[in-house]
Amino acid sequence: MALQGVLNSILGKKIGDLEAVFVVHVIGTVLLGAGLLLGFTSGELRALKDAPWYSYLGGPLNILIVWGVIASVSKVGAAPATTAILAVQISTALLLDCFGVTGHKTALTFTRILGAAIFVAGAYLLLRKPS
Numbered sequence: 007m008a009l010q011g012v013l014n015s016i017l018g019k020k021i022g023d024l025e026a027v028f029v030v031h032v033i034g035t036v037l038l039g040a041g042l043l044l045g046f047t048s049g050e051l052r053a054l055k056d057a058p059w060y061s062y063l064g065g066p067l068n069i070l071i072v073w074g075v076i077a078s079v080s081k082v083g084a085a086p087a088t089t090a091i092l093a094v095q096i097s098t099a100l101l102l103d104c105f106g107v108t109g110h111k112t113a114l115t116f117t118r119i120l121g122a123a124i125f126v127a128g129a130y131l132l133l134r135k136p137s
Contacts, residue, residue: 012084014072017029089133093126100119
């Protein structure tokens, strides 16, 4: 993730952030399309119509995530941006698991909260400005 963010950020500095988001998605789409045409598949694309409407929100969310990574890496660097992103992702994942969004409901125990808090504290130490 850190390398991807850096590479996308370099592209964003050359052509613009939104343009970089567009280009990396086009390249990804072409490569994935080629893979599907060559038979590298593990599912059934025809079942797409049976997916719930909200499952399609992953596409727009991905655009926002890639754009946010490009912008943040450009502004603060790879380590702080990646640290902040991971802290938010872990916190979000804990809540999603707690509510069973993926079908795997996991209780939000003291231990899990403590683990997340320790991670966030570590992120704070990595993100704070040196004295």
